[in-house]
Amino acid sequence: MxxxxxxxxxxxxxxxxxxxxxxxxxxxxxxxxxxxxSFKESAGLQSVTFEFTNKGNAPLxxxxxxxxxGCTSPEWTRQPVVPNxxxxxxxxxxxxxxxGSFGKTVTVLSNAENNNIVLTISGKVDEKExxxxxxxxxxxxxxxxxxxxxxxxxxxxxxxxxxxxxLVNDSDKPVAVTVKNLPGFIKAAxxxxxxxxxxxxxxxxxxxxxVFDAKAANSFGYVVNRMYLSFDGVNDxxxxxxxxxxxxxxxxxxxxxxxxxxxxxxxNTDNCDFGDIQQDMKxxxxxxxxxxxxxxxxxxxxxxxxGCTTVNPEKKLISPGDKVPVKxxxxxxxxxxxxxxxxxxxxxxxKNPTTTLRISSNIL
Numbered sequence: 001m002x003x004x005x006x007x008x009x010x011x012x013x014x015x016x017x018x019x020x021x022x023x024x025x026x027x028x029x030x031x032x033x034x035x036x037x038s039f040k041e042s043a044g045l046q047s048v049t050f051e052f053t054n055k056g057n058a059p060l061x062x063x064x065x066x067x068x069x070g071c072t073s074p075e076w077t078r079q080p081v082v083p084n085x086x087x088x089x090x091x092x093x094x095x096x097x098x099x100g101s102f103g104k105t106v107t108v109l110s111n112a113e114n115n116n117i118v119l120t121i122s123g124k125v126d127e128k129e130x131x132x133x134x135x136x137x138x139x140x141x142x143x144x145x146x147x148x149x150x151x152x153x154x155x156x157x158x159x160x161x162x163x164x165x166x167l168v169n170d171s172d173k174p175v176a177v178t179v180k181n182l183p184g185f186i187k188a189a190x191x192x193x194x195x196x197x198x199x200x201x202x203x204x205x206x207x208x209x210x211v212f213d214a215k216a217a218n219s220f221g222y223v224v225n226r227m228y229l230s231f232d233g234v235n236d237x238x239x240x241x242x243x244x245x246x247x248x249x250x251x252x253x254x255x256x257x258x259x260x261x262x263x264x265x266x267x268n269t270d271n272c273d274f275g276d277i278q279q280d281m282k283x284x285x286x287x288x289x290x291x292x293x294x295x296x297x298x299x300x301x302x303x304x305x306x307g308c309t310t311v312n313p314e315k316k317l318i319s320p321g322d323k324v325p326v327k328x329x330x331x332x333x334x335x336x337x338x339x340x341x342x343x344x345x346x347x348x349x350x351k352n353p354t355t356t357l358r359i360s361s362n363i364l
Contacts (some may be wrong), residue, residue, distance in 0.1 A: 029052045044149075050119055063110055065089055073092045076089040100124065145165055145241075152244070168203045185216035186210065186225060210243060221301045221303065264292040272357075289345070290322070304342070338360050
């Protein structure tokens with residue numbers, strides 16, 4: 001009998017230990033996904049609450065709730081959830097500037113036996129109707145425009161190119177526009193010259209057309225100008241539009257023989273580091289340009305990226321086999337810390353017309 005009692009006690013202890021060891025929470029969600037459907041961007045934040053129940057036999061703790069995108073933010077039950085009790089995870093989606101369909105996930109990490117659960121939200125954002133100020137963000141006097149700079153990224157030196165932009169009048173009065181101070185190689189026309197007033201909520205529009213004649217510009221590399229607009233006869237030099245172009249030499253007409261005999265620009269180095277210098281220490285360096293070709297090399301244009309850097313080639317026409325120093329003077333006055341400047345050299349070398357020279361220093 002005594003022996004039986006001992007065995008029974010051991011069995012009870014084992015059962016108790018087994019029962020205690022198996023105590024574990026279990027997280028069960030009412031749903032794992034939610035579709036918001038279609039909604040307007042202007043409707044703002046969209047939220048859904050995912051409820052869950054602890055179907056286990058120990059307190060449930062949410063260790064982390066991580067969204068897949070910064071546009072999605074979760075809030076969740078922070079305190080332990082006892083068995084058979086409920087908790088929640090609220091997921092909010094921000095549709096601002098995110099038109100179109102979306103699908104995002106929220107990963108739930110807990111101490112449950114199913115310790116990694118993924119929730120999903122989806123929907124479609126209908127883009128809000130943009131205001132005139134959003135569609136045409138640039139203010140030019142009483143008018144608005146999508147841009148205030150017309151660019152001809154690359155244009156050959158014998159080419160004439162045209163670009164256009166829209167001027168918008170969102171006021172109740174028509175505006176007469178004229179263009180001032182144009183260089184000879186840029187022409188501009190506004191059609192109609194009087195931008196109509198807003199009518200029935202619809203703004204009036206005119207088309208500004210700009211023609212750039214690179215041959216007449218007689219220049220190479222980056223060229224920038226400003227054209228000034230006069231409104232109703234009133235001049236204000238704050239009202240302007242930039243016009244820029246990068247003019248490249250047209251080598252397409254060269255024959256194979258001409259290419260074989262063309263000039264070849266070669267620098268001894270394209271980089272100079274002055275190291276640590278004081279603000280009052282002006283530094284000089286000579287880049288050496290050699291013509292390794294069979295015809296005269298011409299420096300079409302040479303310019304520095306900063307007024308602190310001056311550049312002066314000894315001459316701009318280099319005979320075959322000849323060399324010319326290109327003197328760089330760097331003035332660090334008023335500068336601090338690491339400095340990097342460039343000098344752009346444009347030549348008539350058809351294979352390598354543009355070379356960028358770099359100078360750097362550390363101003364103490």
